[in-house]
Amino acid sequence: MAQQRGGEQRHRWQLAKLATLGLLALSLSSCTLARRDNSARLEENARLVEEVKAFGKTLGIEPTEALSRTTQERPTLSMLWLWMQRVGTLALSVPVDIRMAIGFSTAKEDLKLEQVYRVDGYSVYYRQGNEFADSRSVATPGFAGEGTVRRVKVILHEDLHGDNNFALSWEVEESIVTPLGSLAAVEFFRRKGDQQYLKQALTALEEERQLARELSALVAEAEKLFRTTTIEEAKTQILNLIPAYPVYHRQFQRQIAGQHPPTVLEAKLSHDLAYYRYFDQIAALSEKAADLGTLIGDFKKLPHDTSQDGMQAYLQQLKTQYSQSAK
Numbered sequence: 001m002a003q004q005r006g007g008e009q010r011h012r013w014q015l016a017k018l019a020t021l022g023l024l025a026l027s028l029s030s031c032t033l034a035r036r037d038n039s040a041r042l043e044e045n046a047r048l049v050e051e052v053k054a055f056g057k058t059l060g061i062e063p064t065e066a067l068s069r070t071t072q073e074r075p076t077l078s079m080l081w082l083w084m085q086r087v088g089t090l091a092l093s094v095p096v097d098i099r100m101a102i103g104f105s106t107a108k109e110d111l112k113l114e115q116v117y118r119v120d121g122y123s124v125y126y127r128q129g130n131e132f133a134d135s136r137s138v139a140t141p142g143f144a145g146e147g148t149v150r151r152v153k154v155i156l157h158e159d160l161h162g163d164n165n166f167a168l169s170w171e172v173e174e175s176i177v178t179p180l181g182s183l184a185a186v187e188f189f190r191r192k193g194d195q196q197y198l199k200q201a202l203t204a205l206e207e208e209r210q211l212a213r214e215l216s217a218l219v220a221e222a223e224k225l226f227r228t229t230t231i232e233e234a235k236t237q238i239l240n241l242i243p244a245y246p247v248y249h250r251q252f253q254r255q256i257a258g259q260h261p262p263t264v265l266e267a268k269l270s271h272d273l274a275y276y277r278y279f280d281q282i283a284a285l286s287e288k289a290a291d292l293g294t295l296i297g298d299f300k301k302l303p304h305d306t307s308q309d310g311m312q313a314y315l316q317q318l319k320t321q322y323s324q325s326a327k
Helices: 002-058 148-160 170-192 195-228 233-246 247-256 261-276 279-288 292-301 309-327
Strands: 080-085 096-106 122-129
Touching: 002 170, 002 261, 080 261, 096 195, 122 261, 170 195, 170 261, 170 279, 170 309, 195 233, 195 247, 195 261, 195 279, 233 247, 233 261, 247 261, 247 292, 247 309, 279 292, 279 309
Parallel strands: none
Antiparallel strands: 080 096, 080 122
């Protein structure tokens, strides 16, 4: 009987050993397949980057080195951006109070940040990213795995930030580059005759235009509340108002995930204004301009010291100019 029990134990040990070896083999196989998938995605993305940058030149967008390399060729660098705005205020016609960026030698996916709890006197919003307008920005497997429309838009957006295209103050430059990048993405798919992605790009553009309109209306309400009630009460009412603006609400919720809404509020609204302040106006101008290349070329004529007031005046000038040309 003892001999039988010993045999059963040895048998169970052998089965456990085989199961462990099998799991190890499966794990190694999965890692190998993941590496192959990442490699294939990065190769496909590299071809797309090259194609999009070549297309950008036809619109007068000088290409940069941003996203031209992959993590297989260069070390990964990610950025942590922080925006800080004095509580109870919004950056309406002036720059955000404090803006900073910190680089990390790792992909954003590997850098998990805890919530910002409190900075006395300031609202704080942060964002992480692997894509930025710098030759050190390389394409990661995460970026290569994203949707084609978003990748095309990001590639064009970061190239537009190149100093050979625009060298303006951050708030003014971002307000131009954001809509131009979306418009250029639409034109990319239109020229390719890719109806599936063209439809997606047009839908995304219209959604961004709606977001810009909703943000403008929300900011007007927020400014009024900050003037007429206490800061804490204003913040509560503004946060309660945001769901009434559904397109903006979706983006707000997605982008502040893991952050504390009352802490984020003023900085996030000010950040979003920098990106979307003129989005709808510039998209409307693109419908009046002879072509997108002309619109981009006209914006590249802006002086480096253009202010928000100067930008608004220039938009009106282009509107008049294009309307006269259409007659």
